């Protein structure tokens with residue numbers, strides 16, 4: 001059987017050979033615990049410092065602002081719970097299209113969702129109206145994982161800057177911070193924190209051809225968080241547990257490769273995605289692409305096939321060697337329609353007729369032709 005056509009890069013990316021190479025020394029030779037006191041361990045500690053420095057450079061941050069975590073779920077939880085627990089009674093605002101790993105921790109506190117437009121972009125006027133004197137944190141993802149919608153983060157940052165100045169004038173001492181979940185963004189967008197204007201940012205190694213369970217929470221200097229995991233006090237007291245130099249080195253290498261290639265890769269993947277969507281529009285009557293091309297990451301096509309059950313279509317595609325997703329991987333096992341699509345105004349039925357195809361490093365035109373032809377065969381047999 002020929003190789004399957006993998007169109008689920010939003011769920012997982014294969015580790016690049018250069019990344020595996022960067023990890024290798026720390027698996028066996030340099031296995032030492034960086035907190036130990038003999039020379040070899042001190043050397044490991046210096047290596048970890050270097051890895052942190054390299055990740056910091058890619059994000060335009062200082063090394064002490066980089067907290068290594070086990071993925072983006074943990075980074076999102078550390079950001080939201082680490083702030084929320086310190087300020088009982090304060091409010092958290094999240095966009096209505098956030099990933100579950102932002103929604104669930106936000107729900108532990110007094111939180112509200114900011115509505116989005118039909119393309120999944122946050123409504124800035126609604127955000128502005130929802131911000132109150134008690135708002136502590138606004139969390140808006142950089143790139144949505146189901147539709148690929150890119151959020152107007154710099155406008156959100158400007159609004160928050162304005163609120164901060166107003167608070168200072170009024171003598172309101174409650175801080176207000178901006179967090180972004182950038183888990184889906186690293187391959188195509190600039191992750192420079194000061195250009196983005198964020199105070200907290202989550203990065204995910206497993207989506208940028210690095211190891212799974214590797215991630216970063218960027219925490220702007222001066223911002224105090226409470227740790228979720230306490231113990232030996234590693235990661236500046238914010239994330240106890242013996243550090244994994246292999247995971248950190250893999251993530252830093254993946255970040256370096258992704259950020260340096262993002263211009264060329266964006267162009268390549270955009271042209272493949274546009275080709276895919278134009279073939280679908282041409283050949284599959286009634287198929288509609290969600291989101292707007294102007295504000296969409298190159299790697300995601302979210303397509304509604306009117307009247308078709310997405311779970312069934314997904315399985316039939318799989319039988320024909322095409323791997324894609326119905327919504328996010330995390331909610332794949334639930335029967336609930338996507339909260340992202342519903343927030344964009346799609347009906348339950350339409351949400352349950354929608355598939356996500358996500359492209360990546362090994363995607364070719366030929367693979368996309370195979371996927372379109374499999375879709376045609378299935379849908380024609382249905383009608």
Ligand SMILES: Cc1ncc(COP(=O)(O)O)c(C=O)c1O
Nearest residue numbers: 071072073099101145181183184
């Ligand atoms: C936008 C977004 N945030 C957070 C996560 C969670 O990442 P992980 O499961 O690797 O912790 C994902 C994973 O799909 C994601 O797409």
